[in-house]
Amino acid sequence: MTTRPIKLFNSLTRSLEDFEPIHPGEARVYTCGPTVYNYQHVGNMRAYVFADTLGRTLEWAGYKLSHVINITDVGHLTSDADAGDDKMEKAAASAGKSAWDIARHYQQVFEDDLARLNVRPVQHPRATDYVEAMIDWAKGIEDKHCYRLDSGLYFDISTVHEYGRLARAVTESKDDEREGRIESVDGKRNAADFAIWRTTPAGEDRQMEWDSPWGKGAPGWHIECSVMSAELLGHPFDIHTGGIDHREIHHPNEIAQNQAHNCSEKSGANIWMHNNFLVDRRGKMSKSSGDFLILQTLVDRGFHPLAYRMLCLQAHYRSELEFTWEGLGAALTRLKRLVMSAEKLVQEPGGDANHPKLVPARTKFATAMADDLNTSVALTALEDVLAAKKIDSGAKRAAMEEMSLVLGLQLDALTRKDLRIHPADAQTTEAEIEADLVRRKEVRAAKDFATSDAIRESLSAKGVEVMDGDPLGWDWKLESPQ
Ligand code: AMP
Ligand code: ZN
Secondary structure (H helix, E strand, C coil): CCCCCCEEEECCCCEEEECCCCCCCEEEEEECCCECCCCCCHHHHHHHHHHHHHHHHHHHCCCEEEEEECEECCCCECCCCCCCCEHHHHHHHHHCCCHHHHHHHHHHHHHHHHHHCCCCCCECCEHHHHHHHHHHHHHHHHHHHEEEECCEEEECHHHCCCCCCCCCCCCCCCHHHHHHCCCCCCCCCCCCCEEEEEECCCCCCCCCCECCCCCCEEECHHHHHHHHHHHHHCCCEEEEEEEHHHHCCHHHHHHHHHHHHHCCCCCCEEEEEEECCEEECCEECCHHHCCCCCHHHHHHCCCCHHHHHHHHHHCCCCCCEECCHHHHHHHHHHHHHHHHHHHHHCCCCCCCCCCHHHHHHHHHHHHHHHECCCHHHHHHHHHHHHHCCCCCHHHHHHHHHHHHHHHCCCCCCCCHHHHCCCCCCCCCCHHHHHHHHHHHHHHHHCCCHHHHHHHHHHHHHCCEEECCCCCCCCCEEECCCC
């Protein structure tokens, strides 16, 4: 099968590069997954919508995709530092549950959220299933690259070629800022050295701990991604993704371990890609702020999860994106417009997308996606297809389905009804609203405008806005009672 050329932005070189697979016809992608000690906020989910759009694009371009999104179900300290509490154990203690239960629970929530965002199922290996392999890896690099402290086994970053090249920490003089983020551990040779193994302090118990040559303890966070990517995809593999914060510490550390283990100056992956942040008025959305937005909050406010996917697709993944409720509302309206046109098409038989009249829109789409996933332009190409006049609907349907598949918008299945805003705390049901509106129609036909107004007002008191003559064909809108 022939493949389409694609350009991707490589954070390692800070430039656009042609995607050239290591194994002909295949694309192997590793995405840093969540630490499952809490809910993922919608900012985290942007990272997975991006990774999924990348995977879909590679498949559309003709590659056989192997994609891994790992689950960090062990440890991970409360900062990128090597000191401080263990997030998983801390969450377990405050919930009065075992660390294992906490991890399983939040992994399930995460996977449900992925499904709601139409992120395709991929492999989700758990770190706790790879601890033996991590110990073996650490043993292999210990002599040349590591040193022991009471608190564990540390990686000496001065032993590898150009440590931090990905972060550009040195050349972009972010040194102080960067090192300032790393809490010091007594005895570290370099401020940026990091733990490969965290030995449980004497007199303390961890729920999640394993025997190792460096005492009972738990693996450091960075080692798990090096090990799981090597085990599941082989080194080197094609593309490694994560949020832009990982470009600074986590990924440079993974690279250092890969260099040590693979006895190579190379990073372990050909292309490193990073999505920018979802921000709100207070700045980067983060868990430490406490009150963060999760997908369920959006659903409770009545938004279909794919409205959030649409919001993400409207921006380039390398740009910051601000979350506002108005922005989410606008994304939902745009999705509704697409669904309105698509709903009609899916009733028609499919055809051949190769219709001369669709060439400009299809070329625009292909060029945009191959240009480092320019989804915002690709969306306008999809709109062009749906707006095309005087061409047979089979061709339109085929082109629409192809584009919808790449963008993950499910236009072949979504209905306008699915997208109706329906807040969890609504004080009425759709059936009641529809019944009231039927009655309103009858009384209006009988010119009983007083009763008609009364029905409208009683609906309004329940948060229902009646929208006569709405161009999108919505007769009513239900809002959360504020
Ligand atoms: P974590 O569970 O903290 O490791 O985060 C999971 C993923 O979400 C990582 O790839 C992070 O880089 C990414 N991430 C964290 N915060 C944001 C944000 N506000 N916007 C976009 N991505 C984020
Ligand atoms: Zn990782």
